[in-house]
Amino acid sequence: MLAIPEQEAIQQIADLLGDWLRAFKDDVGVRKDFNQKGIDARIDVGDHKFIIESKASSNAAQVNSAIQTFKKHEVSFEGYTIPLLAVPFMGDVGRKLCKEANISWLDLSGNANIFAPGLRILIEGRPNRFKSIGRPSNPFAPKSSRIARWLLIHADQLMSQREIVQATDMDEGFTSRIISRLEKEGLIAKSKEGLIRVLDPDLLLDSWRERYSFSKHQIIKGHVAARSSDELLEKVTNLLLKKKVPHAATGLGAAWLYTRFSGFRIVTLYLKFRPPDEILNLLGFREEPRGANVWLVFPKDGGVFQGSEEVEGLRCVHPVQVYLDLFGHPERAKEAAVFLRQELLKWNKDA
Numbered sequence: 001m002l003a004i005p006e007q008e009a010i011q012q013i014a015d016l017l018g019d020w021l022r023a024f025k026d027d028v029g030v031r032k033d034f035n036q037k038g039i040d041a042r043i044d045v046g047d048h049k050f051i052i053e054s055k056a057s058s059n060a061a062q063v064n065s066a067i068q069t070f071k072k073h074e075v076s077f078e079g080y081t082i083p084l085l086a087v088p089f090m091g092d093v094g095r096k097l098c099k100e101a102n103i104s105w106l107d108l109s110g111n112a113n114i115f116a117p118g119l120r121i122l123i124e125g126r127p128n129r130f131k132s133i134g135r136p137s138n139p140f141a142p143k144s145s146r147i148a149r150w151l152l153i154h155a156d157q158l159m160s161q162r163e164i165v166q167a168t169d170m171d172e173g174f175t176s177r178i179i180s181r182l183e184k185e186g187l188i189a190k191s192k193e194g195l196i197r198v199l200d201p202d203l204l205l206d207s208w209r210e211r212y213s214f215s216k217h218q219i220i221k222g223h224v225a226a227r228s229s230d231e232l233l234e235k236v237t238n239l240l241l242k243k244k245v246p247h248a249a250t251g252l253g254a255a256w257l258y259t260r261f262s263g264f265r266i267v268t269l270y271l272k273f274r275p276p277d278e279i280l281n282l283l284g285f286r287e288e289p290r291g292a293n294v295w296l297v298f299p300k301d302g303g304v305f306q307g308s309e310e311v312e313g314l315r316c317v318h319p320v321q322v323y324l325d326l327f328g329h330p331e332r333a334k335e336a337a338v339f340l341r342q343e344l345l346k347w348n349k350d351a
Helices: 006-020 060-072 092-101 145-153 161-168 172-184 201-210 229-242 251-259 277-283 319-326 333-344
Strands: 028-031 041-045 048-054 082-087 104-107 112-116 119-123 188-190 196-198 218-223 247-250 267-271 294-298 309-311 314-316
Touching: 006 028, 006 041, 006 048, 006 082, 006 104, 048 060, 060 082, 060 092, 060 201, 082 112, 092 104, 092 112, 092 201, 145 161, 145 172, 145 196, 145 201, 145 319, 161 172, 172 188, 201 319, 229 247, 229 267, 229 277, 229 314, 247 251, 247 319, 251 267, 251 309, 251 314, 251 319, 251 333, 319 333
Parallel strands: 048 082, 082 104, 247 314, 267 294
Antiparallel strands: 028 041, 041 048, 104 112, 112 119, 188 196, 218 294, 247 267, 309 314
């Protein structure tokens, strides 16, 4: 069900389609007798027939649910029909999932990507008309995301809530609320024995990426003299190790250590606390956002260090965390994220 009453939402969808296709009012028909097939409505606009799935959100779980419904019924309708997903506002992850599934979509904010033989509607840039007032519940908030991170790191395992509590160092009540929210979003499931499993690791990761912002961490950008990025990475991490400052690399430097995908210029390191000025002075660190080649990041929550490991003698955060962080980096970071995911975040695709 959408944020507005379903009947009103269906009518708005019909009005948008009629307007975009320049149809007379009498040429737009709405049929709502498809519920037995799991479809919310069929809308006919002239010669074009659309089967509609409306969702309250464009989060990965709901978009994927609509895609699966369309796939289930793709041969169940008479004549040529165009599957069309409708949401209040389509986010980046929802757009990506629709593109991969070859599904048309529109949002009630006025954006659309609709394609079929003889039909092409592409509208972008309309603002979100349905922004929530207040702070919505988010299972991927900094502390809450410890659970998603742990589940993705151990996506091939069944585990009890008690095991998750102990592994993530959180209390029972808080953990129970986050687990319930992830279950409600269709990202995890519980067995009769109460064991928790990830339904689709890729879907869980996409849902998290949609709501993750690297910029929310405290980031100090500066410059350290070095002949190369490799030398810079070793110079900074070796001194931090020597001075016993807990740290782990992320971003392009960590992606390079894990995959050797691409060179990098910026060294990004999570630190558990700000080093004393004497250590920064030993590094020759000069705070300077323009042209910075070192980013020192103080995380909103220490969970970012979950799953950290040694890679070629240097400590890096887990590839899940590197992947998320890369979308907040410049240069070839997004390409590096795609490659890292293909190489290291396969889960059980080949099983």
